[in-house]
Amino acid sequence: MNTVIIDYGTGNLRSIGNALKRMGAEYLVSSDPSDILSADRVILPGVGEASSAMKRLLDTGLDRVIPSLKQPVLGICIGMQLMCRSSEEGKTECLGIFRTEVRRLSPAHPSMKLKIPEMGWNNIRMETDGQDGKQEPCPLFKGIPDGSYVYYVHSFAPDICQDTVAVTEYGHPFSAALDRDNFFGTQFHPEKSGKTGQRILENFLGL
Amino acid sequence: MLARRIIPCLDIRDGVTVKGTNFLGLRSVGDPVEMAAEYAGEGADELVCLDISATLEGRKTFASLVERIAGTIDIPFTVGGGIASAEDAGRLLLAGADKVSVNSAAVRRPQLIDEIASRYGSQFVVVAIDARRIGDRWTVTTHSGSRTTDRELFSWAMEAEERGAGEILFTSMDNDGTGKGYPCGTFAALSEMLDIPVIASGGAGSVEDIAEVLTAGKADAALAASIFHYGKVSIPQLKAALASAGIPVRPAP
Numbered sequence: 001m002n003t004v005i006i007d008y009g010t011g012n013l014r015s016i017g018n019a020l021k022r023m024g025a026e027y028l029v030s031s032d033p034s035d036i037l038s039a040d041r042v043i044l045p046g047v048g049e050a051s052s053a054m055k056r057l058l059d060t061g062l063d064r065v066i067p068s069l070k071q072p073v074l075g076i077c078i079g080m081q082l083m084c085r086s087s088e089e090g091k092t093e094c095l096g097i098f099r100t101e102v103r104r105l106s107p108a109h110p111s112m113k114l115k116i117p118e119m120g121w122n123n124i125r126m127e128t129d130g131q132d133g134k135q136e137p138c139p140l141f142k143g144i145p146d147g148s149y150v151y152y153v154h155s156f157a158p159d160i161c162q163d164t165v166a167v168t169e170y171g172h173p174f175s176a177a178l179d180r181d182n183f184f185g186t187q188f189h190p191e192k193s194g195k196t197g198q199r200i201l202e203n204f205l206g207l
Numbered sequence: 208m209l210a211r212r213i214i215p216c217l218d219i220r221d222g223v224t225v226k227g228t229n230f231l232g233l234r235s236v237g238d239p240v241e242m243a244a245e246y247a248g249e250g251a252d253e254l255v256c257l258d259i260s261a262t263l264e265g266r267k268t269f270a271s272l273v274e275r276i277a278g279t280i281d282i283p284f285t286v287g288g289g290i291a292s293a294e295d296a297g298r299l300l301l302a303g304a305d306k307v308s309v310n311s312a313a314v315r316r317p318q319l320i321d322e323i324a325s326r327y328g329s330q331f332v333v334v335a336i337d338a339r340r341i342g343d344r345w346t347v348t349t350h351s352g353s354r355t356t357d358r359e360l361f362s363w364a365m366e367a368e369e370r371g372a373g374e375i376l377f378t379s380m381d382n383d384g385t386g387k388g389y390p391c392g393t394f395a396a397l398s399e400m401l402d403i404p405v406i407a408s409g410g411a412g413s414v415e416d417i418a419e420v421l422t423a424g425k426a427d428a429a430l431a432a433s434i435f436h437y438g439k440v441s442i443p444q445l446k447a448a449l450a451s452a453g454i455p456v457r458p459a460p
Contacts, residue, residue: 015303194281
């Protein structure tokens with residue numbers, strides 16, 4: 001069982017590594033396309049700013065490697081945002097795997113105050129009756145009760161779309177998690193989300 | 208709905224957790240790694256560890272403690288104490304910290320906030336402000352409250368936000384460790400003025416105090432130490448009480 005955490009210079013890989021270690025999972029941190037292509041599963045982490053993170057993917061050629069992957073891929077936070085079509089943060093085109101755009105969080109009404117970034121624990125609602133005939137919960141959420149709390153630190157989030165498998169509301173509803181074929185993404189940080197996050201990562205490692 | 212956060216704080220000196228009253232008369236209360244794991248397991252929403260070591264040896268012990276705690280807990284982890292440069296912050300990031308808290312060094316050299324925020328992002332920088340009421344003005348203090356500065360709480364908090372702080376952790380030095388409650392009017396004014404979250408610290412003596420600062424005080428999170436360390440209230444008890452008062456919290460497991 002070989003999981004690769006993609007290192008593309010965006011900082012904190014330590015916490016996802018620590019989470020996998022606590023679960024007893026083996027992993028390799030690498031930016032080498034041959035490691036990534038041969039992995040059983042791939043995690044695209046990310047902390048930082050979207051357009052500069054996207055630039056690093058372009059500079060290293062990973063922008064072509066990632067969409068070609070056939071094994072399960074999990075994008076976390078910025079990692080997930082980079083898998084969408086575009087991001088308002090730094091106005092960048094992204095990888096276009098998930099069929100949605102990433103926008104800045106905003107209050108439900110312009111007269112209302114919304115603290116940005118959203119920082120803290122918010123709950124997720126599963127989308128099981130969405131488009132594409134989704135009747136079953138996404139395999140990432142097996143055993144996770146509707147309404148469970150997960151940890152967020154973000155100023156941008158993907159709009160709801162046909163790939164949305166979980167929704168959180170902050171100002172407006174947004175995609176808490178996305179799934180298209182072998183690609184998964186969470187806007188929240190499963191590696192910091194206590195037992196709920198651990199179960200989500202275990203589900204991913206079990207795919 | 209975004210939950211209000213409950214954050215236990217470990218003050219660590221030379222490798223052990225300590226807690227005092229008004230930052231003086233420190234008492235040792237336990238092993239930090241065990242306490243961190245226990246709090247995380249009980250449903251703490253984050254953990255803060257502050258290094259208050261006076262010696263170089265103590266500082267080295269702290270760095271290895273940060274690694275051990277980060278490897279153990281599965282909730283966000285903020286580390287502070289003696290951070291004076293972006294390099295100091297970077298070392299703690301590598302050791303596994305999710306955020307750093309800066310205090311005295313930022314008062315001395317406010318650019319420190321810009322430097323850390325531009326390198327690691329605003330979400331990584333918590334600006335901790337210790338202040339006490341002198342006359343009708345909240346005066347910012349440093350060095351565990353022992354030195355007053357010419358800065359004032361509200362203007363300094365606003366400047367910190369503009370420089371890139373992701374959160375403000377405000378401790379009332381008049382209340383810290385006394386268990387007499389928080390100055391809620393001041394917290395509410397601070398929270399309304401800022402666009403970033405405010406963490407309330409210093410003075411929690413009861414569940415009611417914490418409930419009040421999260422409602423009347425409009426704080427986004429409450430940080431406390433003594434109330435948890437001495438078993439006065441457990442995190443599950445606190446969360447159950449807050450939930451029944453209608454305050455959104457993440458239920459304890």
